Amino acid sequence: MTKKLVLEESAGFDQKVIEYVHRASATGLYEIRGMGAKRHLPSFDDLVFLAGSASRYPLEGYREKCTTTTVLGTRFAKKPIELAIPITIAGMSFGALSGRVKEALGRAATEMGTSTTTGDGGMTQEERQSSKTLVYQCLPSRYGFNPDDLRKADAIELVIGQGAKPGGGGMLLGQKVTKRVAGMRTLPVGVDQRSACRHPDWTGPDDLAIKVAELREITDWEKPIYIKVGATRTFNDVKLAVHAGADVIVVDGMQGGTAATQTVFIEHIGIPTLAALRQAVDALEDMNMRGKVQLIVSGGIRTGADVAKALAMGADAVAIGQGILLSLGCNSSSYLHNGEHIDATADYNALGTQPGYCHHCHTGKCPVGVTTQDEELELRLEPLTGAKRVKNYLKTLNMELTTVARACGKSNVHHLEREDLVALTIEAAAMAKIPLAGTDWIPGVSRF
Amino acid sequence: MCGIVGLLVKNQKMRADIGKLMLPMLIGMTERGPDSAGLAIFGAPVADDERKFCLYTPDVVFDWQKLERDFAAHFGTKDKVEQNANHVILKTTVAPDSVKAWLKEAYPRLSLLCVGQLMDMYKDTGTPAQVAARYGFQNLSGSHLVGHTRMATESAVTPAHAHPFTAGEDWCLVHNGSLSNPNSIRRMLEHEGIGFETDNDTEAACRFLEWRMREGDDLKTALNKGFDELDGFFTLLMGTKDQLALVRDPFACKPAIVAEHDDYVAIASEYRSLAHLPDVKNAHLYEPMPEELYIWKV
Amino acid sequence: MESLDLHKITVRELNQYLHKELPSKNGVKKLEILNPDGMHSIAAGMDLPVDIDIQGHGGYYVGGMNKHANITVHGNVGWGVAENMMSGTVRVKGFASSAAGATGRGGTLIIEGDTSLRCGISMKGIDIIVGGSIGNFSGFMAQAGRMVICGDAGDGLGDSMYEAVFYVRGKIKSLGADAQEEPMTEADYAAVQELLDRAGFKHDPKEFKRVAGAKKLYNWNADANQEY
Secondary structure, three states: OOOOOOOOOOOOOOHHHHHHHHHHHHHOOOOEEOOOOOOOOOOHHHEEEOOOOOOOOOOOOOOOOOEOOEEEOOOOOOOOEEEOOOEEEOEOOEOOEOHHHHHHHHHHHHHHOOEEEOEOOEOOHHHHHHOOEEEEEEOOOOOOOOHHHHHHOOEEEEEOOOOOOOOOOOEEOHHHOOHHHHHHHOOOOOOOEEOOOOOOOOOOHHHHHHHHHHHHHHOOOOOOEEEEEEOOOHHHHHHHHHHOOOOEEEEEOOOOOOOOEEHHHHHHOOOOHHHHHHHHHHHHHHOOOEOOEEEEEEOOOOOHHHHHHHHHHOOOEEEEOHHHHHHHOOOOOEEEEOOEEEEOHHHHHHOOOOOOOOOOHHHOOOOOOOOOOOOOHHHHOOHHHHHHHHHHHHHHHHHHHHHHHHHOOOOEHHHOOHHHEEEOOHHHHHHHOOOEOOOOOOOOOOOO | OEEEEEEEEOOHHHHHHHHHHHHHHHHHOOOOOOOEEEEEEEOOOOOOOOEEEEEEOOOOOOOHHHHHHHHHHHHOOOOOEEEEOOEEEEEEOOOHHHHHHHHHHHOOOOEEEEEEOOEEEEEEEOOHHHHHHHHOHHHOOOOEEEEEEEOOOOOOOOOOOOOOEEEEOOEEEEEEEEEOOHHHHHHHHHHOOOOOOOOOHHHHHHHHHHHHHHOOOOHHHHHHHHHHHOOEEEEEEEEEOOEEEEEEOOOOOOOOEEEEOOOEEEEEOOHHHOOOOOOHHHOEEEOOOOOOOEEEEO | OEEEEOOOOOHHHHHHHHHHHHHHOOOOOEEEEEOOOOOOOOOOOOEOOOEEEEEOOOOOOOOOOOEOOEEEEOOOEOOOOOOOOOOOEEEEOOOEOOOOOOOOOOOEEEEOOOEOOOOOOOOEEEEEEEOOOEOOOOOOOOOEEEEEEOOOEOOOEOOOOOOOEEEEOOOEOOEOOOEEEEOOOHHHHHHHHHHHHHHOOOOOHHHOEEEEEOOOOOOOOHHHOOOO
16 A cells, blocks of 8 residues: 655745755756746736726727827937837847847838847847837947947947846857857857946946947937836936936836846846836936836736736836747747648757746757757748737737727827726735725825 | 046145136036035135034025024124025034034034035035036135035935035045945944934945044055945045045946146046146146055145 | 037037038048047047047047047047947057947057056957056957057956957956966967057067967856856
C-alpha cells in the first residue's frame, strides 16, 4: 500500500524559489530572460469605467464620431507627429527581433497611421522603408547611432531607461549577435553584449538639457524629441525631463518587456505602470505642462480597455511591445506557413517551456520566428502575414477604445478623464489616486 | 541638478564690483538651474564681538521695524536691521545662541540663513535673473562669493531648499550632483545631534562636513571621510572666511572649470559663465581633477 | 574668408546656415567662427567638406556627429567634442573636457593639450590622438578605433574594451577590467607613426606601449571569476 501523498507548499520557499536556488547553485550566474514582470501587480485591471446612465449620455457608434487623432511633439518641433490612433509600437531592437519582424511592424503601423520605434541596435532599412513614421532611439550604448539615420527619422527618443530594467543597460546574448547584428553594433560576432547603463557624454538632467539641445541643433529643430524613463521616481523624472526640454515624455512601467535581462531587474526594480502614470500626470500638471508636453505610457498595455484607462488617467498615447509580439505569434503553439498552421510545441518543449509560458526571447530560438536571428527560424514569420495580424490587433484595440469612450459620452478619446474611472482595490485606488468604487475614498488623499 | 559659480577677487580695487562681475556668471547658469538661486558673499567684517544674522521672510509684506523694536525691547540693545526685499541683516553683539533661541520663539516664520562676521547669504525661488534683480546682486561688494542656480531633482522648490547651505559661522557650501544615500546620512547625523532644515540631499552633505569639523577634522580630512561615506555624484564648492574650496567626487560626472587670473579666481560649471570675465583670455583655464581638494585663499 | 560672429548671430542661426545654406555656396571652402564664448553645439551636425576655424573656446558637443568637415578649435572645448563623429577631422588646440570623441565612429580627433575623464568612451572606429594626458575611465567600453596618448593615462584605462587599441607613451595609472598591455609589433609602430604624423606630433613610436582587450569578458563564464 503506497503512503498517502500530503503536499504542503511553502509560500516563501515555493516551487519557483526552489528552482531559483537550484539553478543558481548549478550555474553560478544570475538568470536572464525575456518578457516583463510576471508577478501579480496592481494594474489597469483594478480600474473600471463609469459610463453613460441617467446623468451622462453615451454616443452612438458610426454616425456619432469618436476621434482618435493624436498629435505628439507640439512643444518645440517644427514638424510634430500626427498619428491616426493613440497607440504606438514601442522601441524594440533589430537584434532582439529579426529584420522580417521589423518590416512587419512597419507595414502594420503605416496602415494604421501610427509609429514604430527603433531599439538598441540602430535603424534598419527594412524598418525605415516600411514604417511611415519612425521614432529613432538614442540609447546609452549608441549602437549604430549616426546622423544620417537621425535626419531620416521622424522623431528622436532619448532613452534614459526602460521599465523592465531601470538603472540597467541593454543586453543581447552571443547567440543573437550574428554577422549582421554585430556589424551594425560594431561588435565581434558572438559576444554577450551588455550595453552601458549611463549615457557616455552626459549625466544628470542639467547636462541632459544640453544633449537634447545638441540633437535639436543637428536636426534643425524639425523633429520632436522624446525622453523615455523606466518608472522609478517618476514624479521627479518627469519634471526633470520637462526641464531638459522634452517635447514628449515616455514612461515605461515595471511590466514593460525586454528580450533579455536579469530576472532580478524585471521583477524587483521599478514601479507598476499604474502608479507611474499617476505620478507622471501629476508632475505635468504641477508644472502646467499638460497639453504642452505630451505623455506616452507603456509597460503592460494589452487591451483596448488598458488604452482607454491610460488615456483617462491623463496619458496622450500608449506604446505597446509585448502585446505586439503576441499578435505576431509569440506564445502561439503554431506558426503560419503558406496559409497553414504548423505546430511548434516541440520547439517550445526543447527550450524547457510550453506555449503560454514562454519567456525565452534571450535564447534566440523563438519557435515562431519573432525574437530570433536564426536564418531558419526567422522564416517562420512572414512579414505580410505578421503585418496583417498586428494591424488587426491595433484595429481591435482602437475599436475597444472608441467603444469605451463613446459609452462615456466622449466624441474624442482624449476627452476621457480620471473621473470616468473608479478602483476595485485599495492598492489601485491609492496608486492611481482614483476613488474606490461606490465610495469617495482615495487612500492617502481623502477621508474615508 | 544645478549650476555653481565661485569668484574670489584678488585685486582689491575690483572688490567693489564683485557683484557686477558675478551677475553674468550666475545668469549664464540659468538653463542648468531655472528654479531657484542663491549666493553667499564675504564682505567687510563686523567687529569681533558682533555677528551678522541674515534672515529671510516668505511673506510679501513684513514689518521689519517691529522686529527691530521687539529685539531692542528683549535684549536692551539699539541694534538696527537693514532690509533688502525679503531679506534682512541684523548686526548685534548679543550671543548667537540667544538670538537664535529668541527668533525661534518670537518669529518662527523667519528663516535664519546664516550667521557670521563676514558672510551674507541670499537664496530664493525664481530664475537667477529674478533673484538677482530682487536683491540687487549687481551692487554687492566683497572679496569672494559662492553662488548657485538650482534645478530640483528630488526635494521641493522652496527658498529653504535652495543653496547655499551653511554649516557654521562664515561657512557655506553649494553642490552640483545627486547623492544616492542622503537619507542614511541624515539619520546618522540626527543621532549625533545635528539638526536639519530640509530634505534636500545637499543639506546632508553639508551637515556631514559640519559634523566632521565639529569633531575636529580639518576640511581635507572631513572631505576624505566624505568620499567613503557620501555616495553619488558631487561637485562641492565651499566658502569660508578667507577661502574658496572645490572638490569633485571620484566618478566626476558633474562638470566644473576654473579660471585663474592675477586679478581673480573664477569657478563655474561651464566655461560659458566665465567667458565674459575681464581679460579671461589671459587666465589659466583648467578642469579640476576628481578627488582633489583645491583651495584658494583671499 | 567668410566670418560668422556669435556675438551677432545665435548658435541656432549659425547651424541653420551651416546645414541648409552653406552646401549650396560652392565657392566657400573655409570659414571662421568668432566669439564662441563656450557656447554649446557649435558646428554640430556638419555634413560638408569645409574647413572651419573656431576662434576661442567651445562649450559642449563642438563638432558633434561631424561628417566630412575639418574643424579646428583655437582654444579649449567642453564635454563630448566630436561625439559620434562619422568622418572628417576635429582638432582642439587647447584641452578637452570629459567624453572627448565619445562613441565616435570614424574620422580623426586631435587634442593638442590634455583631456579630462572618459576620453574615447564607447568609441566605435574613430581615431583619437592626444598630445597631452588623458583622465580616468578613458576608453571605457571602447569597441573599435585607435587612441594615441602622448602623455599619461589615468585610472581604469580601457575598462571592458572590445577591439579598439590604445598606444600610450607615458604612465598608465591603472588598467581597467580586461585591459592589458601587449607587445608592440611592426604594424603597431607603423600605425603610431601614421597617427602621429596626422596630428603633427613629433614623438618616437618606439616609446609607445600597446593596450588592448584580453577578450576574457566576451562571454559569461561562471567558472572564470569574471569581474562584473
